[in-house]
Amino acid sequence: ACGSSPSTTSSSNATFTTVDEYHAISPGAPYNPYNSNGNTWLGYDQWQLAWFTNSVTNPNNFIPGLAASWTSNANGTEVTIKLQPNAKWSNGQPVTAQDVKASFALAFTQGNAQAFDLGQVNIINSHTVQFKQLPGDHYNLFLNQLLQQTIVPASEFAPVLPKNVWSIIDTAQYAGNNSAKLAQAKAAANQLTALGKKVSAYAPPKSADLSAGAFVLKNLNPGEAILMKNPDFYDARNVKVNEVVMRNYTGNQQIWNYLEAGQLDFGPYTAMPVNILHQILKTKGNQKVVTPAVVAAGLAFDENIYPYNMVKVRQALAYVINRKQVQTVGEGVSGIPAKYQTGMIDLAAKDWLSPSQLAQLKQYRPNIAKATALLKSAGFKKVNGNWMMPNGKPWTMTIYTVNGFSDWIAADKVISTELTNFGIPTSPDIVSSYAQELKDQSDGKYAVSFYLDALGPMAQNAFNMIYGTADGYQLVGTNLVHYPASAAGKGNFIDLPAEIPTLSGKMINPGELTHELTQMTAVSQERPIVQELMSATNANLPVLNLWNYANVEFINTSRFSNFPVNNLGLIYNPAGVWMQEGYVVPRK
Amino acid sequence: MIEVKNLVKTFPGRGGMLKQKPVQAVKGVDFSIPDAGAVAFIGESGCGKTTIGRILTGLETYDSGEILYNGVNLTDLPAAERLERLRKVQLIQQDPYAALNPSHTIYQTMMAPLTFEAKRQKKPKAWMEQRAREVLELVGLNPNVVFGKYPHMLSGGQRQRVVVARALTVDPDVLVADEAVSMIDVSLRLGILNLLFNLREKYGIALLFITHDVAAARYVGQDGHIYVIYQGEVVEQGVTDELIQSPVHPYTQALLSAVPVLRGLESPGADRYIPLGEFTQEESTACRFAPRCRHAVDRCRTEKPAEQIWPGDQDHRHTCHFPTPRRVVAEPLEVKPS
Amino acid sequence: MREAIRLVKRLVSGAVMVIIVATFTFFLVRMMPGNPVQAEYSTLISRGMTPTQAADEVRVMYGFMPHQSLWQQYLHYLNQLIHFNLGQSISYEGVSVMHIVLSAAPWTIVLVLSGVVASFLLGVSAGVVSAVKRSSGVGNFLTVSGSLLHGIPQFVMALLLAFLFTTLWPIFPFGAPYDGALTAGFNLPFIGSLAFHAILPVAAYALSSYGGWLLTMKSSVVSVLGDDFVLAAELRGLKSGIRFGYIARNAILPLFTIFALSLGFMFGGSVFIENIFDYNGLGNLLLNAINNRDYPLMSGAFLFITIAVILSNIVADFLYSVVDPRIRRS
Amino acid sequence: MIARVPETDTPSTVTFVKGESFAKMAWRVVKARPSRVIGLAIIVLFTLMGLFGPLIYPHNLPIDPNAIYAPPSLKYPLGTDFEGTSNLALVITGARYVLFAALMAAIFTVVFGTGVGLVSGYFLGATDSILMRITDFILTIPGFPLLVVLSTVWNFGQPIAMGFVLGITGWGGLARAVRSQTLSLRERGFIEAARGMGLPWWHIVFREILPNMGPYIAMNLLVSVTGAIYAEVGLFYLGVVPFHVNNWGVMLNLAVFTGGAMQSPQALPYLLAPLVAILLLTLGVVLFLDALDEIFNPRLREAA
């Protein structure tokens, strides 16, 4: 029935074609997940302990992977996992606790494990492993990050992992005051870094493209990687797809091409203009799947720079900028104009706030009159159609954005036009890279610049974007320290006053509150803090959110049916994970 | 007055590190050009005539020897002054077309040296154009006609006149005319020769006339001197008509024999002889002409002849072991118009 | 003997040039704003990773970042060079630059070599025709089409062809150098697929450089046609075939050096064509290296191209002295 | 002793005419063929665009979110872009940066190239060796990648910076060619004559030699203008250099990479607008080039 499909590769119904949005194919690169070009594909032949469902309120909502189950103690500092009883590598060898422990040692060499304060890893039995946080810490995303680790065969990486790796890790983790031990820790940390370099450069022998996942790499060329179903996969009977073809791509347009040609059974999130979206949806079988993305695009203000230190100015700008219009032009496909200015995405705001609290939020709908009134009350004057600042100087703006971020660039142009029309001559400017922008921002070089905001799904992460380093709050050891904007290299550019009012007028310290969030293990504990932070953000607008992103993904139903379109937590994951759950069935 | 003593010039072989054989173009030449005098160099291609001319005008350096311009050796002078004096010796090239910048009008061509001349002599602007007109008229050109023209719009003779006029802008004492007429159309050739002769006669400009056309040499300097050059050496010299009528060196005789005979108007000289072969550039310690000389004997091939004075004529010198005067040039016939 | 000395001399001066270029590029690429860590960080962020995660990820890369002073790094680099070692790539962790460059080279060679050769053959033949028939309609058409094609930038041509033949009329495949289902090697289906996939990019390359060859060849033929020996050959009644041989050989001489040089520059790849048609050749490699601020890879690729150019120069010189007796010595 | 009269060939009644002005002469040459007139018209059109284009539009071009990627219409003759801005306005206002940068590049190329070539070819010796080594060096380094690197090292906010970078990578070939022409010219009689007249070197180099390379240099100037446009547009197209301003390359980049012009006909006008502009300018230059030789070579243009 599918003879007419334009698929170029195999006519087999069970061939599932897709691309990996994170990953270009690099022939010659090793089969090594720790290599940034390594030819392994997460969710296909690279498997994690479990798969996150991207819940904004529950960081611990996971779909089992190699870990069949897990338990943790009350404050979340100890986690015990049980491996799938029949998990096997593609050579038939079982996946054991040893493999897990080695994988975590490798995670230490890559700096991943330190990020969630991992302390000890204990093997309980061949299929049970216990993890402990560093003594004294309780990082509330411990389980979340632990479960997202990739597991690799210990035997495979034995050549690059020294026997004493765990003692090096232990030494490196010393955090006391003994200067000799501190020095040793530093040396050990360096040793780990050196190891990390070795590990990521390591090329496991070609013969053993070992996978514990649903698929195994079969063949690779600069254009495509071909993965075969792994018969030894623990849930192999759920997997109905025989072969996955991973198309290479070097630019978005190539993915658009594939999609337009109906060649992709699953097309992951790709930035695209509306016209392309329409074009893609015209193709037979193509279907759009929208899942929320926990991130927003915003404008950050440097409050060290006059006049952006004035709340009224920021609010006035919020009234002038027509976010719907900006989103239509900038991110017509996967953008949703930001409604509530809370520091989190609007969906999260709905989850965290009660309906009455939501109603209280200012929505800053486009309103020139309000903006004018606000500015006038702040001492601004309009002369010859252009605004003069209270200090008597004309008000002009440059809004910085990043090269390659086309949605931002387009949005920047629209905002500039709007502001110029409003009487603030504004021009867009483009910075060479995002890293450069972040650096310049923290150096206080931009009054107004584009900013990735509301990065979640966890509230602490989202607020940390505003009230963390950007506002001068940093964790030194276990102490929260505040650096003033004048401290060079410390990155404080938002530079809010020490205390800011919520909508109800209550003065709060957002930096401290944000830090407190990281210590909370239960949602109920977090809720009041999150609500206060949202309210304060809405009142003060340190960052003006323009739109929330959505993940727009595509499936093609002409060759396969039963996609997990209604299971948002699952569809957020790579298609291999869907298949583990029994989804994706070839049509007859 | 220019006096040249024992001038030697060797060109380094070309080609950077892997040089070709050096070429000894001038091998110790003595001559002098008296004020308002005429000196002609004759000789076949490659004998070094041009090289000497270029050295004299300062366009080429020399290896050894001495050149005295009015008794002053220019190498002793500071650069600026040396240039100043060298400008008094001007070169007239063979190809008048190449000697004029094709992208400049005659006006521009004339103004270039005059601008600098005016600066030097602190003359006003008007002087420049006036001077240009003056010299152009001197060479027989109408400035109004030629000023706006480009070189390609002029005939060969006119071009050569412009070249001479340009040389005159710097008030030269000596003109070095290197084959100055050989590219000029026959009908115009005589006009240029005439002009050169007049410059000499009227303005006292001395002339070094380089050519392989002996008749032309005779025409500008009947009373002057001819130097016959063979492979970078002077083999014979003498007062023009003397040398033409009774050359003693076989090479001179061959050269003179080669002048075409106007049959019907002239009869060939009794001893006319033209060597057929190509000459070799082989270095020889003996008489260099011996390999081509029909009169050569063993001595010529082993012993280098020294310069000698031809008895009875202080000005007539030669380098031949067996100097013999021969009549080689054509004799005019008496033609009666019918 | 002389030739041998000349060759040695050329090689030595070529080697000096290589060192100079190596030095220049070494310092130049390190003057570029940003660094590999930043570049990688940017990439991760734009892939949607959180800044914290991204920072963790790239921290490993600091291990690859040289900590010595620029000067020490330079000496180290030179030392490696002398041992024919171009160092290790940063973005392709742990892979040697030499390996990367050598594995990218074949793609470029397949693509650009056929492009250069095709455009040369086409351009030269059309050039002869347009010179010989320069006052006829055919000649004018060829000349005008040549000038216009010559005027169209390569990337425009590539985009145009790609749009026309893969999107509008999907006749040719797009997006991979060969059919993924095949195994690379010396087997017929593979080579066939390789050739089929190469048609568009080669055509784009050939079309955009064809005009240049045509115009050069035309003017060369026209100037040879004006030479006396051509008229002499005619007046001696030489057969037209022989006369054509005379003209062709003389006319093609000046193009010879350019051709040899373009073979050398071939190793620079064709950034646009490789980019648009997705070949992992040297052009794309260099572009990626630049985007990732992969210093060793950049220097290495630059050096590789430079060496190719210098060698092709030397070869061109020597071949030229073989075909043109006037250049020959002794 | 011998009677010889100096002759004058023509009576001095004709008054001296300096010839027609350069502009008049050039126009006469151009007029001779319609294709040249078309070429010139195109070039003039683009020049005007570069000079006055930005003045006829507001600083920030108006947007129209209701007409995103609109097809060509009366209101938007070349359609619109991703934010509903008229492509025609974009092409016109974008011309200034592109053309000015290209002109700068061409001027840098020509000034460097002819300067180096002239000096090297005229003075020879050590000067020549050094300059030629530098030229070889420039010629040896692969141009486009070098351009990419240089363009990230320099900041491209100003077209002059862009022009400089384009120029600095592109003068090698011209220097070589000018040098070899200088070498042959310096052996020519009129150069020797000028030296013999004691004219200073700068007069000889710039007033005698240079004008003879007029057509060649003018041709190179035009060809490097188009070359620079391609390179520049190419750089922006690849997106390897940050762009601050609207120009044709940015349009191409956005059209292909974010507008999907290759994938959807809707954005096609956005791609075609700058493309057509480039092709048109190329056409203009190609057509006009034909006149240059005659304008600069008095031999080829015979006064009527």
Added chain:
Amino acid sequence: MSTAEQTLTPTTSPGAGLKIRNLTVTYQTDRGRFAALKDVSLDIRPRAITGFIGESGSGKTTLAMAAMNAIRAPGLITAGRIESEGVGDILKLKGENLRRIHGQHFGFVFQASSNSLNPLKRIGAQLLDLARSHGAKNPTALLHEAKQLAERMGMDGDRVLTSYQHELSGGMRQRVGIIFALLLRAKIVILDEPTTALDMLSQQAVLEIIRDIHKERGLTTIIITHDMGVVAEMADRVVVLYAGRVVEEGATADVLQRPMHPYTRGLIHAIPRITGDLSDAQPLAGSPPDLATIPEKGCVFRERCPVRMSICDTAEPQYQTAHQDGLVACHGVNAND
């Protein structure tokens, strides 16, 4: 020398004459279409040396080329007939027939300085090309003959045959050119300014060779030159051209002694002489003719003519017999008689 003669003498190629009638050749230029030759009628006598003399641009080369039907664009033979024994009207020949007479009937020798040889091929190889083009039965014999000719001309035969053009001096190239012209036993040999770029000695040597071979083979030889001396020295007959017209023709001695056309007279007087009274020589007034400014009507020489009459402005002078078997075109001659 004697061996060379033996091999060369058996087959002499008796020269053929040329009958040129009403020949007009025009050139299309930017400034319009000009007649480079206008209504030329002339007999070239067999087995004689004929000299074409005239200023630059007077049409000497054009005449020679037209004689071989080798005028190329932008030139065009617009009228006339040229007959030669054995080939008929040359202007009617086309394609292969025309090609064959080039080389076999006509031998053409270029100016010494011009590069009339393929710079990329050895002389010997080019001689073989020539042999192949004309279907020579025994190319090696031809090569052998070429070698002997070369030796005869004072060159090293082996060296010449294995040389490239650039390895030969101007005089040698000129001689090689002559070999090419003679090898196929052409009946008419045309030498275009064979000695212009040579110095006196080489010039005389080349002329000497031409004269010898001409005699020996009974050729019809045409020498184009603007040097009256060369014509006087070599030619039996002289044709004087001016602005595309033949103004005088006759036996050399006659023309030299009793020039009838004022132009011829002027030319002869303008020769610098090696002996005799210098003041006899007089330059010719005016500048050489420029086809673009030639008057439509009347005598083309009148602007420079010392004996100009009113009829010269209106009527073109007709050919009339002079020097017994020659001709002249001048109104003045008529008046004198």
